[in-house]
Amino acid sequence: MDLSGLLAQILNGLQYGLLLFLISSGLTLIFGIMGIINLAHGSLFMVGAYAAFLSVKSFGSLWLALPLGLIGGAVLGALLERFLFRYFYRREHLDQVLLTFALILLFEELRSIVAGNGFHAVEVPALLDFSVAVTRDFSYSAYRLFALAICLVLAAVLFHAIHRTRFGAMIRAGADKPEMVQMLGIDVSRVHVAVFAVGTALAVVAGMLAAPLYSVYPGMGDGFLIISFVVVVIGGIGSVGGAFWAALLIGLVDTLGKVFLPSVAGIAVYVLMAAVLLLRPSGLFARTQ
Amino acid sequence: MTAARNETWALLGGFALLALLPLVATNFYVTLASSALVAAMLALSLNLMVGSLGLVSLGHAAFFGAAAYTVYYLVPSGGSLSFLVTLPAAILVASLASLVIGAISLRTKGFFFLMVTLAFGQMVFFLFHDTKLGGGGDGVFFTRPGFSAFGWEIRLDRRARGVATYYLNLLLLAAMFFGLRALLQTLFGRVVAGIRANEHRMRALGYDVYRYKLACFVLSGALAGIAGHMWAMQKGVVNPELASWHNSAEALLMILLGGLRSLHGPILGAIAYTGIGEIADLLTERRKLVEGLIILAAVLLLPQGIAGIRLKRGDG
Numbered sequence: 001m002d003l004s005g006l007l008a009q010i011l012n013g014l015q016y017g018l019l020l021f022l023i024s025s026g027l028t029l030i031f032g033i034m035g036i037i038n039l040a041h042g043s044l045f046m047v048g049a050y051a052a053f054l055s056v057k058s059f060g061s062l063w064l065a066l067p068l069g070l071i072g073g074a075v076l077g078a079l080l081e082r083f084l085f086r087y088f089y090r091r092e093h094l095d096q097v098l099l100t101f102a103l104i105l106l107f108e109e110l111r112s113i114v115a116g117n118g119f120h121a122v123e124v125p126a127l128l129d130f131s132v133a134v135t136r137d138f139s140y141s142a143y144r145l146f147a148l149a150i151c152l153v154l155a156a157v158l159f160h161a162i163h164r165t166r167f168g169a170m171i172r173a174g175a176d177k178p179e180m181v182q183m184l185g186i187d188v189s190r191v192h193v194a195v196f197a198v199g200t201a202l203a204v205v206a207g208m209l210a211a212p213l214y215s216v217y218p219g220m221g222d223g224f225l226i227i228s229f230v231v232v233v234i235g236g237i238g239s240v241g242g243a244f245w246a247a248l249l250i251g252l253v254d255t256l257g258k259v260f261l262p263s264v265a266g267i268a269v270y271v272l273m274a275a276v277l278l279l280r281p282s283g284l285f286a287r288t289q
Numbered sequence: 290m291t292a293a294r295n296e297t298w299a300l301l302g303g304f305a306l307l308a309l310l311p312l313v314a315t316n317f318y319v320t321l322a323s324s325a326l327v328a329a330m331l332a333l334s335l336n337l338m339v340g341s342l343g344l345v346s347l348g349h350a351a352f353f354g355a356a357a358y359t360v361y362y363l364v365p366s367g368g369s370l371s372f373l374v375t376l377p378a379a380i381l382v383a384s385l386a387s388l389v390i391g392a393i394s395l396r397t398k399g400f401f402f403l404m405v406t407l408a409f410g411q412m413v414f415f416l417f418h419d420t421k422l423g424g425g426g427d428g429v430f431f432t433r434p435g436f437s438a439f440g441w442e443i444r445l446d447r448r449a450r451g452v453a454t455y456y457l458n459l460l461l462l463a464a465m466f467f468g469l470r471a472l473l474q475t476l477f478g479r480v481v482a483g484i485r486a487n488e489h490r491m492r493a494l495g496y497d498v499y500r501y502k503l504a505c506f507v508l509s510g511a512l513a514g515i516a517g518h519m520w521a522m523q524k525g526v527v528n529p530e531l532a533s534w535h536n537s538a539e540a541l542l543m544i545l546l547g548g549l550r551s552l553h554g555p556i557l558g559a560i561a562y563t564g565i566g567e568i569a570d571l572l573t574e575r576r577k578l579v580e581g582l583i584i585l586a587a588v589l590l591l592p593q594g595i596a597g598i599r600l601k602r603g604d605g
Contacts, residue, residue: 093400101538109578136420
């Protein structure tokens with residue numbers, strides 16, 4: 001493979017990794033702060049992808065869908081927290097697993113009712129349906145660059161919100177010492193609603209960005225969910241920074257693996273995870289306590 | 290003591306009822322009941338981890354699938370093979386797989402353990418789905434293992450074969466059940482219960498907790514292997530879905546539905562779940578909707594499972 005081909009694959013890997021970051025950052029925050037194992041997080045990604053598909057089909061545009069997805073996702077997340085997950089913070093892992101598994105089945109059935117069981121390609125928005133010349137003999141899809149940029153912007157906003165704002169301080173404190181935060185007079189349940197809203201919104205937007213790249217199909221949330229779990233494990237639970245680097249690592253390993261070693265690419269990321277667990281059982285980027 | 294004796298009588302009565310079923314049921318129901326028994330074996334094997342040890346694994350179906358694929362590898366195309374060969378081989382493969390996966394994933398706890406078993410289970414799924422080891426994403430058919438030994442083969446027509454498989458399933462399930470019951474009464478069982486209650490204390494008492502956990506993991510993998518073998522023997526087809534985490538989650542649901550603090554709970558749960566699935570298929574096209582709502586109801590309303598309902602009434 002020549003250099004420009006390699007460059008394209010590296011960009012693909014980074015873009016895939018950033019998409020994984022949008023999904024896994026919510027997953028890791030929701031577990032880190034509320035202790036909830038949310039298997040339905042992949043379904044939220046799927047909801048986003050199908051919303052994009054329906055939006056392109058009905059209105060011929062993805063542009064309306066993206067901001068609406070951000071808002072709609074946040075509302076959906078807040079509702080799920082308020083009416084369902086809130087009652088499961090103190091329940092056992094088994095109950096959480098089954099609750100969220102039930103949600104997966106219900107979301108899949110909803111998808112089947114609304115959009116059927118077929119595979120659907122989603123058109124790249126006309127505005128971005130061209131290639132950008134990066135070097136003299138290498139050009140790259142404008143939509144992929146756009147997705148990459150949006151992911152980077154969202155990641156930057158998330159990092160800023162967590163590390164530089166008052167609310168972010170509440171989130172970080174809530175993850176470490178929830179009782180203490182409560183005693184300081186901070187309404188922890190508001191923090192919980194916010195974390196669920198943000199996590200869900202990110203997963204939904206990730207699905208919308210992914211729809212033109214991977215098309216939409218039944219059960220598509222599953223694959224992304226499990227890879228995102230691998231990201232969370234490698235990154236260290238509750239660590240958004242860890243999730244960021246782990247997502248890029250997994251994105252590159254998976255994408256380049258598929259190019260150079262196609263026969264073992266499917267299991268390469270799991271082998272990587274096993275290696276990380278043998279060396280550092282609490283993740284590569286976990287804070288030392 | 291009378292409570293324990295009553296329980297034994299109830300269990301024997303239950304197994305006797307199951308043994309009488311083929312005398313009155315049509316082929317369709319014998320096959321369905323056979324599937325329920327296989328599901329019960331899977332749920333019972335997983336309950337050794339979840340109920341006895343207190344560790345939730347989401348990769349358990351990997352061992353079920355690995356055992357089923359072992360049958361497919363062993364049976365020569367066009368030929369036949371006795372289940373006396375395929376069953377031990379399937380158990381061996383499932384044990385080895387669970388030894389490797391367990392040795393790594395048991396280094397983690399709680400949430401990590403759940404995710405890691407999920408990821409490894411999915412790895413096995415992809416192994417069968419994507420590589421040449423499997424027969425492709427849609428699965429493969431093969432000749433079912435026969436009832437034969439040392440060159441003698443018992444030739445069975447379709448009905449008799451179904452009934453024979455049913456009784457083999459029932460025999461294996463009963464052996465598994467009473468074997469586990471005896472095992473949990475021994476010192477080993479007490480230590481396992483101790484680890485569930487307080488791992489640090491057991492470690493402080495000098496028990497090598499990791500070894501006990503690994504022993505449980507391998508045993509439960511081996512028992513899942515028996516279930517996987519019987520699945521393959523009954524259906525004569527394997528597909529990657531057998532190893533998928535949805536299958537693991539369904540087994541967890543059966544345990545929760547039946548109640549995880551007893552040994553008969555998972556069996557009741559498996560039978561109930563298989564029955565519910567069948568009724569859902571008869572009444573509606575939307576099986577997942579029914580299943581999803583039932584799980585939701587079970588999680589919200591039945592934290593102790595079906596076995597728990599009866600237990601509560603006994604207490605009051």
